[in-house]
Amino acid sequence: MDIIITIASTVLEQMQKPTLAFLIAGMMLAALGSKFEIPDPVYKFIVIVLLLKVGMGAGISIRQADLFSLVVPAIGAAVVGITIVLIGSRTLARLKGVSQVDGLATAGLFGAVSASTLAAGMAILDDEGIAYEGFIGALYPFMDIAALVTAIVLAKMATARKAAAGNTMADGTMTLGGSGKAPIAEAGLVRGILVETFRSPAISALIAGLALGVLAKPDSVFDSFYEPLFRGLLSILMLIMGMEAWARFAELRKVAHAYILYGITAPIIHGMLGFGVGVIAHELTGFSAGGIVLLSVMAASSSDISGPPTMRAALPEANSSAYVGTSTGLGTPIAILSIPLFIALAEIVVGT
């Protein structure tokens, strides 16, 4: 009972902190039909500055980090990304009214990572004075890319299998040649997705920041510009995310109820999965409590910037109302709002 009170009071207190308060304000604006908007070029610029900052911060920290304490959470992040998609393929993709491709696309976005949600997690931890590994930002691409690749490959395989089955029925013979070519096509597919993902604006900005942090000495501009602007730009981003979530949520009315169930429960379940992996890393390498929280936040988050266009390009047959509505309309706000939950949990499980 005490635990629930602790969690509830932490959550309520967090609602008043800038990060969550701006998210809720954005949702209220949209709910009241406001014509308030942040112009798209400014939105894109804010995201890029945040990603450069997260990447650069991680890069600067990696210079001092020892390899082992970095590799364990990185592998953990990739495992979490793949596991989330596999869970989605056994649950959401088999529910009533959900096509397999749509279900996998949605699970892929939920496995991928949201830069704004991660940034929100960092800002909240900073507010609370809870320390975390500086290299955390470097885990982002491991989870993000693992999830996107797994989801797209599974969806393509399912489509191919279906097409093969269709052919069999149509002309009465097994198209063995088709399945014989599959491994080669698959390798090309994975490569294509990897290249596509690395070239996406979000991952590019993050990797550029990482490279600058590791290879150059951007500390002066990092301290004088990227770090001080981080909180303010994040507050504006939260307003946009809140409005966007409300607008996207309306789209969910058009698709199966299964998506709503998934959108509400998945962030919490995925966050717990990330939490578990974080605790394992804590035991193995002394991964910090703040690090565990941020790994949970990454797992709970769903991709809102680079994910959707990647999905659209890779799986044009999937219904974007379903996957964007579920991830941006439900997944993202629930993930952001559950950050205090993971903080409360971390305090109970490992102490801070």
Next chain:
Amino acid sequence: MDIIITIASTVLEQMQKPTLAFLIAGMMLAALGSKFEIPDPVYKFIVIVLLLKVGMGAGISIRQADLFSLVVPAIGAAVVGITIVLIGSRTLARLKGVSQVDGLATAGLFGAVSASTLAAGMAILDDEGIAYEGFIGALYPFMDIAALVTAIVLAKMATARKAAAGNTMADGTMTLGGSGKAPIAEAGLVRGILVETFRSPAISALIAGLALGVLAKPDSVFDSFYEPLFRGLLSILMLIMGMEAWARFAELRKVAHAYILYGITAPIIHGMLGFGVGVIAHELTGFSAGGIVLLSVMAASSSDISGPPTMRAALPEANSSAYVGTSTGLGTPIAILSIPLFIALAEIVVGT
């Protein structure tokens, strides 16, 4: 004589201060035919950041303010907004070459408030070290909405009366049914204008800031981002306002001379009206000298962001060259340039 010298020297000194200097620089750029421009998305973003800042600052102050000292200037602000429109309907709207609807639309914009002019007033007072109530920003919507609603309702009623008169002449009978329906239609009209105004980007941003300031604890991001960027973004906004004023001023050549007379004298007269109401609030609740100045500035200012589109939507028959030209081309620069005048007056009347 001494008073005039005091005022003149204050005005001249202010011309060199950033706020007015950037406004004048913008007018010079436009006058010299420069192709200099701030891209529109950036302009919109700057306005939103300023309005969030003004709203949030007001919200944070309201938490500590006592109700009475807040209510008196708020009522005063609404009264000023309504009075300005009524003055306009008896003067401008009856002048030669001015249609009643155009006159009311113009008076409505002059009664409404300009966020940038208010921000300029705040920056100048800060520069001078003159204190003002933190909640001042919260008075904005009272004056703004009161003026817009009054102007639009009066214009609609005038149009309805005219149409009714036209019908009478056309078919020889009084259309009593039409005027009988008026009160209901009017209530719907006022509600429509209120909803429209609250949903406009400018008022939305201000209200969102207010709500964040009152209900949440955005102080950390306010102090680290919104407050420090305020002056710089305002300087850029002043450049834009100056260029815009010059460009709009050219449009005035196409309309009646009455608009030019009104555009030049109205800001000063309205400012004096606001000044008087401010002095009354000073006597009643100890409203500060800085507060009196800002109430004068709000009264002197004319809406440049949310007002024009509201007018266009509500009164499509009004001539936008007339009301936008008069308010943005003359009203706004004269209001901003007369800020030092109100400061000098306040020093003489109540001391600072």
Next chain:
Amino acid sequence: MDIIITIASTVLEQMQKPTLAFLIAGMMLAALGSKFEIPDPVYKFIVIVLLLKVGMGAGISIRQADLFSLVVPAIGAAVVGITIVLIGSRTLARLKGVSQVDGLATAGLFGAVSASTLAAGMAILDDEGIAYEGFIGALYPFMDIAALVTAIVLAKMATARKAAAGNTMADGTMTLGGSGKAPIAEAGLVRGILVETFRSPAISALIAGLALGVLAKPDSVFDSFYEPLFRGLLSILMLIMGMEAWARFAELRKVAHAYILYGITAPIIHGMLGFGVGVIAHELTGFSAGGIVLLSVMAASSSDISGPPTMRAALPEANSSAYVGTSTGLGTPIAILSIPLFIALAEIVVGT
């Protein structure tokens, strides 16, 4: 030998400093085919803020500068701008595969100045703690406009001469009237280019900043906004310049090899020319070592913002792939990357 080692180690060290590191990161992003981009309105805004800052800083310094120490480098800057174009007209414009107009347009851009390159030079000198005259920014228009006017006038004269020659051959008579009118047309032409250049967004922003710095007192907003944001915005601008350089470089494959040779060697040769003029000013007026470096950087740089549209408007017959590709694709990155070279040289020649 020691000198080469000193230069090489300075260059290598500079590669890790924010300014050059972000430029190289931008080139890498483009080379890897990234879809990363800074939206155009944000790019334009960044350039304007940097130019306002450079102009304002120069204006504030001019207030304290004595006329002679300002006039000598200003004349030097104009002489450098004109000389660069004359060199180009004797070399590039006579090479194989280069039309005279294209060659002059390219030389004009190389004589003109890049705001971002100058800003990069200032940031690097600040990093190194090397002092320079505050009024340096005011030299920009002298070199920039001198070069653009010279190039366009020479190109127009060449075209007119060709047309006259064509007419002679065509109808067998000299068109004396045409050449008789030339001086008047030329005066009009020079005036037209001057007006066009002063009205261009870049020069306008610089002049507005200069005027504000000299005539007003913008110091408070300069110190609280323009100065602190300078480095951060410059880092983002460098990313854009790097990507743009890579993209433009591809265009050079379509034009004569002569452009590549010119694009690589010209920045260094022009920089040396600026260096020489700087050293003369050093002897005459005590022009600082940092000032010599920045004069070299201006001479080495080629116009990337205001120059290309001016050229396009003035010389529509010139091939923009050639002049933009050479200047933005090769000239700009080489000029920025050679900044450390000029610093090393200045240390050797005049000491710092």
